[in-house]
Each structure stands twice: as structure tokens, then as C-alpha cells.
């Protein structure tokens with residue numbers, strides 16, 4: 525019997541060792557951190573962690589980094605690109621040069637950007653907007669606190 529895939533003790537080649545751990549769940553890469561006993565989730569799904577830099581398999585126990593959104597939801601919910609508002613796309617939110625701007629779909633304006641490339645989304649429902657959009661630099665309504673007098 526030839527053991528082609530004999531698991532060898534893997535060692536991180538990074539300096540310092542194990543700078544960051546990642547695991548894969550449902551096809552998503554999730555951040556992990558070393559933990560003495562692991563977590564029920566990592567054991568239940570028989571997850572294995574690896575070095576995010578050199579991909580060495582982490583030999584110890586680990587947990588999914590606290591605060592990571594559960595990957596189940598990501599897997600079941602494909603990225604929402606359909607606005608559920610009526611009318612659609614009432615306002616788009618987009619971040620340009622570190623600043624949030626409002627805008628609307630279309631190409632008829634002074635500042636037109638590619639919504640998909642800039643990560644634009646519906647200000648109301650959060651759906652991702654993938655078309656061309658016009659940025660309205662004068663609309664600062666999102667920056668004003670509605671409760672302020």
C-alpha cells in the first residue's frame with residue numbers, strides 16, 4: 525500500500541509563526557484564532573485551519589474569530605442586487621475617496637461612477653447597485669442628524 529497523501533506534520537514558515545489563521549466553511553474563508561480547546565462549531569464541521577500567509581495546516585485547536593458573521597447565512601443568501609424599495613433605488617449610497625455620497629441610477633450628471641466598482645448600494649434596503657450611477661455631491665442629507673434641531 526502506497527501512502528501518497530501521508531499527512532506530514534506541517535509547520536508554518538512565517539516569521540513569527542502563524543501570523544493569521546483562516547478556515548473554510550461553505551466555500552467562504554473565515555478568520556480564525558488559536559484556542560486551547562477549539563469550539564463546538566469547528567469540531568462539528570471538522571474544520572481545519574491554515575496559515576493565511578503560507579497555507580500550512582494548523583496542528584492545534586482553533587475557533588472562528590468572534591464577531592465573524594455566520595457563514596451559513598452568506599451561503600444561503602446570494603448577494604442581494606435587487607432593490608426591494610418602491611420605487612426602486614430611491615437613493616444610492618457610495619463611498620468615494622473616503623467620503624460617503626448619495627446619488628441615483630443613471631449617467632446624466634456631472635459625476636458618473638460605476639456602481640459595481642465603487643460598491644454602491646441602496647440607502648434604504650442595502651441592495652447592491654451594479655449599474656452606472658450619478659453622484660450628487662450636494663446632497664448631504666445622509667450626514668445630517670435628523671434628530672438635531
Ligand SMILES: [Zn+2]
Pocket residue numbers: 536537538541542543575576577578579580
Ligand atoms: Zn505561515
Ligand SMILES: [Zn+2]
Pocket residue numbers: 607608609612613614646647648649650651
Ligand atoms: Zn432599496
